[in-house]
Amino acid sequence: MLSIQSAGITDVGRKRKGNEDAYHLDNDLRLFIVADGMGGHAAGEVASRLVVDSVVDFMTKFHAHPARNELPTSATELSPSANLLLNAVHMANRVVHQNAQQKPAYKGMGSTVSAVYLADDSLIAVNVGDSPIYLVQDQSIRSISVPHTMLAEYEDLHPEGNHQLAAHLKHVLTRAMGLRESVTPDVSEVSLSNDAIVVICSDGLSDKVPPDEICSVVTREPPSHAGSTLVGMANNRGGEDNITIIIARLTTESAAAPEDSGDTGKPIRIAVDYDTEEVSNQGFVTQISDAGVFIETADPIALGEEISVTFSGTGEIPAFLFNGRVCRRDPKGMEICFDHLTEDQRTRLAILRNG
Numbered sequence: 001m002l003s004i005q006s007a008g009i010t011d012v013g014r015k016r017k018g019n020e021d022a023y024h025l026d027n028d029l030r031l032f033i034v035a036d037g038m039g040g041h042a043a044g045e046v047a048s049r050l051v052v053d054s055v056v057d058f059m060t061k062f063h064a065h066p067a068r069n070e071l072p073t074s075a076t077e078l079s080p081s082a083n084l085l086l087n088a089v090h091m092a093n094r095v096v097h098q099n100a101q102q103k104p105a106y107k108g109m110g111s112t113v114s115a116v117y118l119a120d121d122s123l124i125a126v127n128v129g130d131s132p133i134y135l136v137q138d139q140s141i142r143s144i145s146v147p148h149t150m151l152a153e154y155e156d157l158h159p160e161g162n163h164q165l166a167a168h169l170k171h172v173l174t175r176a177m178g179l180r181e182s183v184t185p186d187v188s189e190v191s192l193s194n195d196a197i198v199v200i201c202s203d204g205l206s207d208k209v210p211p212d213e214i215c216s217v218v219t220r221e222p223p224s225h226a227g228s229t230l231v232g233m234a235n236n237r238g239g240e241d242n243i244t245i246i247i248a249r250l251t252t253e254s255a256a257a258p259e260d261s262g263d264t265g266k267p268i269r270i271a272v273d274y275d276t277e278e279v280s281n282q283g284f285v286t287q288i289s290d291a292g293v294f295i296e297t298a299d300p301i302a303l304g305e306e307i308s309v310t311f312s313g314t315g316e317i318p319a320f321l322f323n324g325r326v327c328r329r330d331p332k333g334m335e336i337c338f339d340h341l342t343e344d345q346r347t348r349l350a351i352l353r354n355g
Helices: 044-060 066-070 080-102 148-156 167-171 210-220 223-236 343-353
Strands: 002-011 023-028 030-037 113-119 122-128 133-137 140-143 186-191 196-201 243-252 266-275 280-288 293-296 306-311 320-330 335-339
Touching: 002 023, 002 223, 002 280, 023 044, 030 044, 030 133, 030 196, 030 243, 066 080, 080 113, 080 122, 080 167, 080 186, 080 320, 122 133, 122 343, 133 210, 133 266, 140 210, 148 210, 196 210, 196 223, 210 223, 223 243, 223 320, 223 335, 266 343, 280 320, 320 343
Parallel strands: none
Antiparallel strands: 002 243, 023 030, 030 113, 113 122, 122 186, 133 140, 133 196, 196 243, 266 280, 266 306, 280 293, 293 335, 306 320, 320 335
């Protein structure tokens, strides 16, 4: 039995005027979807919303319906749950294609889709396009989706070749939702014998934040904070595209993590200096937890920004420094999530927290 903590976030980024991404998450239905409307195509925002809504409608109707076992089967090796999600994606493709054919303003619109459905003790991932799906287990991250781009397919054909293709081919899709009457999604089924974290995102994140950094953030922070941190990191690195992220933390019932309460530790008040590459300032640490500290300040740093915090030291604890990222902001200040603390740093912070 799985317990799910999830959160989703979408952001227009720093360069686009509109947001062509769409997403949906439903812990009860155990369904998580990200769609990225195709940039440069008409009504990309319409296409992505049609994709998401169509998949949700289909799954809501059939997930517990006796007729689910009578749906068309495209591959005999697929489980009934995988076949259900695959049929939902095929239906969504037809909906987008029909709308594009019927309305001149929508002609040529398209979208990616990356969807995850949790069934019993397995995870089913279906994707079309280049919106990645990552699975994090045992502090490591791997992709369980297949990028449908010209660059990725060339690399599959020529793994030892001299890759001289232009960088922009990374975003030339070879498959997309709605461009044709039919589409060929990729399907992956993963057994969930261990706790895991699922990350689904648009390329507005994956182009700016590599998988190892995504892994570091989502294993360190609860889903509600991690999404904001990752959006901040992508925007700080240019934010040229829309950014959409779903993070789902999956744990066994016996080891289920408590819901994020926002409590970050015992109230205290310790003067600190904090620094980025461009800013040096002072504030007061008012809370310390195993995950981070809260700094009371009138000048908080941008979400996702890397930061160094220096404690001046007391009679029993010499001055010391730690590094982290801004993972939450509010009117009183900002929360800093730790980044790779040493045992000595943990010991000193524990002494400060316990007074």
